[in-house]
Amino acid sequence: MxxxxxxxxxxxxxxxxxxxxxxxxxxxxxxxxxxxxxxxxxxxxxxxxxxxxxxxxxxxxxxxxxxxxxxxxxxxxxxxxxxxxxxxxxxxxxxGKSDDDINERIVAIFQELQDGPIDDFRDPKLLRAFECTNNSIFPVNVIATMSSGKSTLINALLENKLMPSKNEACTATITEILDVDNPHFSAVVYDGDNSMIQEVPELTLEIMGELNDDENVHRISAEGDIPFLDSKSTALMLVDTPGPNNAQNQAHKNTTYRAINSDSNNLILYVLNGTQLSTNDDAALLHYVADQIKKGGKQVRDRFLFVINKMDQFNPEEEDIGKAVLSAKRYLATYGIEDPQIFPCSAFTALNIRTYFEGIDIDNLTRAQERMLPLTARDTLPMIDKFVYYESMHLEEYSTLSPSAQQELNFRLSQAVANNDTKEQALIYSGIYSIEAAITAYVKKYAKTKKVKDLVESFQEVLESSEVLTKAKTRVATDAAAAKACAERASAVRKKIADGKEAEAFKQKIASLDPMPKIEDKAEQLKQNATTKSSKIFRPYGETITSREEAQRLVNQFSTFSSDAMAELTSELESVINSEIVSTGERLLMEYQDKVSKFDESTSDEQLDFQTVDLIKGALKTMRENAEEWTTDDFATETVDDIGETSYEERTYYEKVGQEAEEIVVGSHEEKIGTKKVKVGSHREKVGSRKVSNPAKRWWKIFTPKYIEEDVFETVDDYKDEDVYKTVLEYKTIMRDVFEEKKETIEKFSVSTALIQQALIAKMRRNLDEGTESALGFAGEQVDRMKGQFSRIFAELDALIASKYEELEKCATDQDEKEAVLESNKKLLAWIEQKMSEINSILDM
CATH class of the missing domain: 3.30.420 (Nucleotidyltransferase; domain 5)
Structure with missing residues (x-):
């Protein structure tokens, strides 16, 4: 053993x-x-x-x-x-020791470092990197099909009725709710061009309803209290993400797929209707979820929480709740999602307990008092009884909770039972606490630890650079041989920095780093995969279609597929481009570090116990932290590409037999794939001093801001855009050929399936080609701009290196400087060692 x-x-x-x-x-x-x-x-x-x-x-x-x-x-x-x-x-x-106060301790340490004797801690670049990391926002995307109770679940998590619930299809509005530990909600409202429409200082359910009904509203950026997490540790943002059945806006579908992508830094709450699991709206999206889970390890799997809502509608006397939960697992397994994290829930019960019954003793309500309650509150009372008095309805027992989280919940339940707190018991049994515990666990396990690691590494690198410089100053001030060696190296370094040939060689090496061929190859693969998948749709229809209804059904099916394919390609291509650009940035940094390390090769410096690169470790770390900001904020405008705005959607209404062929064709919404200039920050939204740290915060982003609602059969002259004009004419011509028929044979409708397939796939492929071409063009521009920005920063680092050596030479030659250095260095080194020890103690287990 x-x-x-x-x-x-x-x-x-x-x-x-x-x-x-x-x-x-x-x-x-x-x-x-x-x-x-x-x-x-x-x-x-x-x-x-x-x-x-x-x-x-x-x-x-x-x-x-x-x-x-x-x-x-x-x-x-x-x-x-x-x-x-x-x-x-x-x-x-x-x-290990508790980490509850770790963030507060790190913030306190950073304040002490800023107030200390090292100027680097007051460098605006470091301050910016600290703010960016410390105030990063962790998104939780809530995704659902229609009638799953998504809005009710969000309200239950907020303990506030803010999101309007509707039975009809979801709106085209994205709502973001940032946790700022403020009981009052406020919002900023944006249109489809990401321009602010209005500010709402007091956001209410009624106002939210009006905003959701306003077709000009594209996004609502709200902030208020999300009670189950402390925003000081990690700022959570609940995102009401458009569901897979939202066909009103292809851009929103792209957003949903982007959130699910395995590279995304967020959590997914996928809400299903427990009473009606099977729905065609879920199919493509759940297949995509399964693909993403298979790509990654446990962390990717942990990102997806499947909430089985509306469990209150089950009758525990006639239905087996355990079998219902098992049925949900089997349903997800049919899409390839094995061993999912399941959370059965009654958001309805949880929300109403948290809103209607605050401060009310429901165990001692008189009949008269009960009649005074709102109807929804009265409907909740039997739900509470159902959860409390039927053990099979204790939903937390079916949840996929970690042992430590389950242990905490069990303790909470024992306290509620001991105190005869019926409301608290019902909340636990409703499953809402299990969902909150799972979200909290993920944030602590992944988001919080990464944030702490990034912050501490920034401090440590600066402290280590300062320590190296301080010790070197003492050495050259007291050791003549070290002073001479330092002078030789300083001279050699300055010559290399000023050497035109060296600079040109480095410039050429930077220019040779080109991720575009790899990105282009991947883009072609993605397009080919989408085209290949689309061919499968036509197989069940045989060689010939003999009815208009069947033809319409085929085109409608292709409409849904093409929309999903566009969203998937957009997500995957963005992931590829972002990954390659980030990789190129890392290689640029490595090339610069390699260049600096060679500064020391031509000098004999046995007397020196540091390398040139050691003097700028802190600045290099800060540079890494700010890399994404540099490649975004210095751009006056940003090009965004419209991929996937084509929807092969049935729009034609057959009024009578014998219509002209042009009136029988299957219509389409068409939008030209192109580019649009928007203000910087449209994909990296600042909320107060916090900064969103999610997959949308990238150097490149595919974005589909508009969706043309006009029917293709409207007068062509109404289209003022020449490209749209041509697109409409082209599509009408194609579909006229596809469905061409003669009046004398109108009763014998017949059209080749291959002809329909050829027309639809050709159109889809053109959209893919145009969209990816535009995206790749923009990616190339971003790479060039990134190289230019890095080159400027490298020049600053060269100047920083030169200044550090000037300080060292001054210590070696200036007697007054020597005395001052020797006097202060002991205290400075003691201070550095103390702060490094304090930082290490924070991270010790």
């Missing part, structure tokens, strides 16, 4: 492994797999790797770390034991 000790620090991404009391070798596969990686990236395969590495199946395990990570560790080994892969004789947990 092997005794294995694992210690994991999520803030440092450090894993310590000991086997039988000894550290594992750095050559071990276990060391290589875990080094510098999040536990969730490797824990799934860890039991198998451990067995193969140690050549045994018997283990005694001890884990030290945070409770949420322990949940994943324990689950992985219990699953492996169930599968017969390992035998666990002991599984012990050592809890």
């Amino acid at each position: 092997a005794q294995v000790y694992v210690k994991y620090n999520p803030y440092r991404l450090e894993t310590t492994l000991k086997v039988n009391g000894r550290d594992i070798s750095t050559d071990s596969i276990l060391y290589k797999v875990t080094k510098g990686k999040r536990l969730q990236e490797w824990i799934g395969k860890f039991p198998t790797m451990l067995r193969e590495e140690l050549n045994t199946v018997d283990f005694a395990l001890e884990f030290c770390g945070m409770a949420l990570d322990w949940d994943d560790f324990e689950d992985a080994f219990e699953q492996a034991e169930r599968e017969g892969l390992v035998k666990i004789s002991d599984l012990k947990y050592i809890a």
Whole structure:
């Protein structure tokens, strides 16, 4: 039996492994797999790797770390034991210290650093990087089909009736609600061009209803209190994302697919109607969700919470709730979503308890008092009884909660039972607390730890650079040999920086970094995949279609498919472009660091115990933090591309037999794929001092701002845009050929399926070609601009290096400077060591 000790620090991404009391070798596969990686990236395969590495199946395990990570560790080994892969004789947990106040401590440390003796901590670039990271917003996208109770669920999470609920199809409005711990809600309203329409200082349910009914409103950016999380730690933003059945706006469908993409940094609440699971509206989107889950590991899987709503409508005396939950899992499995995170819920019950019954003792209501309640409140009372008195309706027991979260919820329930608090019991049984606990766990496990890690690394790099410079100053001030070596290196560095040939060589190396061929290849693959998939739609129709109704059905089916295909391609292509641009930026930084490291090669500097690059480590780290900002904020305008605004939607109404062929054709909404200039920030919205940190905050973005509502059969002269004019004429001609018929054979309608297929796919392919061409053109512009921006920053870094050496030379040659340095350096080094120790203590387990 092997005794294995694992210690994991999520803030440092450090894993310590000991086997039988000894550290594992750095050559071990276990060391290589875990080094510098999040536990969730490797824990799934860890039991198998451990067995193969140690050549045994018997283990005694001890884990030290945070409770949420322990949940994943324990689950992985219990699953492996169930599968017969390992035998666990002991599984012990050592809890790490609480991290509840870690963000406040980091902010306090940064304030002390700013007030300290190191000027770099007052550098505007560092301040900007700190603000960007500390105030980053974590989005939770709520997605649902019609009549699933999405608005009710959002209101239940807000404990406030803010979102209007409607039975008809959802509106074309996106609503973002930022948590600012303010009980009063306010909003800024935007149109389709992202221009502000109005500000709403006091946002209410009535006003929200009016805004949702206003066709000019595209997005509502609201802020107020989301009670179950503290915004000081991580600012949550609930996003009411348009559902898959929203055909009013292709841009919104693109937004939904973009949010689901595996590269996205957000959480997805996918709301299903528990009483009516199967719906065609879900099909394409759930297949896409399954594809994204399969791409990633546990973290990607953890991103998707499937809420099975409207569970209050089940009758526990006649229906098996457990079977209903199992049915939901099987439904998702049909789309390839295995072992989903399921959260059955009654948002209706939770919302009404939190609104109507605040301060009301529902156990002692008289009949007269009950009659005075609003009708919805009266309807909620039997729901509360159902959840409290029927054990099968205790929905939290069916939720996919981690053991630590379940333990906390069980304690909360025991307190409610002990206090005879019926409302609290019903809230727990309604499933709403389970959803909130799952969101909180994800934010703590992934978003919060990353934020803390990024902030602390920024401090540490600046402190380390300052420490290097301070020690070097002391060395050259007291050691003649070191002073001489420093002078030689400083001279050599200045020559290399000023050397025109060196500069040109570096410039050429930067210019050679070109991600566009790879992006273009991937774009072609995506287009080909979409075209290939579309061919499958036509197979069931045979070679010939013999009725107009069947032809209409085919085109309607293709309309839905093409819309989904456009959204999927937009999401995937954006992900590819963003990834390649980020990768190019990282390679630019590596090239510059390589250039700086070569500054020291031609000098004999055994007396110096630092490298030139060490002097600017803090500035390089700040540069990385600000990279996305530099490539966005310096642009006066940004081109955005319209991909996927074509919808092959049936618009023709057959009024009588014998109409002319042109009137029988299947119509279409057409929008020319092109470009539009918008103000910077349209895809990186600032809310107060906070900055959205989500997949929309990227250097490049496909965006579809408008949707032409005019029927193609309106007078062509109404189209003032020449491209749209040509598109309408072209499409009418194509479809006239497809459905051409002679009056004498009108009763014998017959058209080749292949002809319809050729016309529809050709049109779809043209839209894909035009859209991707425009997107690739813009991506190329972004790469060029990024290189130019980085070159300017590299020039600043060169100047910074020169200034650091000037400081060192002054310490070596100026007697007054020497004395001043020697006097202050002891105190400065002590201060640096103290702050580094304080920062390390914050992150220690």
